[in-house]
Amino acid sequence: MSLTEQDVRKVAVLANLHLSPEEILQMVRNLGEILAHMDRLGEIDTKDVEPMAQVLYEAPETATLREDVVRPPLGSEAALQNAPLSAPGYFKVPLVIER
């Protein structure tokens, strides 16, 4: 897999990640090399193999469900305490829609 500067810029937009021109050049080099190694995955025959998203082991069906009871939530004050900018009950962010 050879990667271009344009590819890297496109992925950086998808990742919401500002990269400097030097970082972009470095990504082209590093990611290209790593992806080339990952291309080896194409060599292995996976016909009819189920994809695995989670570790699976024998367990009763409902083992993952907790009792359906109300428990106190964290609360907005605690949830907001680390916000860089907030007001009672909400986070503050820059303008989303300009008139």
Add this chain to the structure above:
Amino acid sequence: MRIDNLTIPEIQEGLRSREFTAAELTRATLHFAEAHNPATNAYLLFSPERAMGQAEAVDRKLAEGTDPGPLAGVPVAVKDVILTKGLRTTCGSKILERFVPPYDATAVLRLEEAGGVIIGKTNCDEFAMGSSNENSAFGPVRNPVALDRVPGGSSGGSAAVVAQGTAVVSLGSDTGGSIRQPASFCGVVGVTPTYGRVSRYGLAAFASSLDHIGPFARTVRDAATLLEVISGRDPLDSTSAAAPVPHYADSLDKNLKGVRLGIPKEYFKDATGETASLVLRAIEILREEGCDVREISLPSTDYAIDCYYVLSTAEASSNLARYDGVRYTVRSPHSDTLSDMFNNTRGESFGAEVKRRIMLGTYVLSHGYYEAYYKKAQQVRSLITQDFRRAFEQVDAIVAPVSPFPAFRPGEKLDDPLQMYLSDIYTVTGSLAGIPCMSVPCGRTTDNLPVGLQILCNHFEEARMFRIADAFESVVR
């Protein structure tokens, strides 16, 4: 009293016989740790108030004659990716440098309920991404066994404090080897339990289907004791297992007669050098102790690194989307619009390795590449798991190296991320299958660098794994 080599049973005995109080031990440990930390940079934060409060509670229970718990008075360090209410938790990242969690991780609550005393938070690679602990925003950790070497990563600080004696046990996290590899490099015991054995509630998510919390200790027995305390079903983590938790420390009977051990030939293909010969000598010892040793094959091993780095970066790119300048303390001041704020906050505050993995993960999940990388890697993960399932039909446990080499020098692999990734070759397989695995010290190289032996067992067979490790430890000690 020497405090840098204590074990949990020795502490319990010391408290019972009133040789020392929990408060005295805590004060002495804090003093010792603060004095020795500059050499290694293993602690990012000490928590004297919380520690002393907890120690005094243990002493009160002892005075009242109530059971103070199996970890009573034991100084514990906690990796800084595990949340501690009211104690800054940075994940080794600038983006969380002022983050003070509003709640405790379940593992933290459980170890305190058992009487454990949290001494401080330990340094690590940023968001647990790294194999050398050079990726921390707060400076690298040095290996206490050899200060010119890395301690391994990503739980380098948690391994170092146990090796240095500035904590008795510690908690780390392991996604692809981040407990076993630093344990091996620092000459301590490190355990990655079965996926779901320990609740992940309060562990900052890196790759949710691969993340584990696990213990470091100087003895197998201490690691078993700590794991037993933190294990078990947690309603706050839907992937935590309901399977009953055995009394791990009680099952250590030093008997290895007839234990069937598998040696995976793929892990010894290029086995040269001192690491390989120390591991082969360890296998010889296990054979002499009565194990039935046979060669096995795990044919998909060759593809495990690629599989692991596709899946873990994909999950990371999604998990780390939450660090956007809205909720977690750091926001770029140079942004007029919301999207600029996201882009700049992340661009200014994430380190190089985290950015690299977010980019890789976003790429393998992006349109046109999903099938070739992400789905393919999920299928290869099935094959790797099947390899283990088949192997455990023939053997009780698998033994292998932890890392191809002992602790390396800082900077040695930093400029070559692919080489750094390839060094995880022997640890990512167990992580992908979600089976319990551990590193137990098996000797030192001529340069006096520790080497670990990896033991892997089937899902939920931690007791068997500990029995083998403990018997081995008692022979080589």
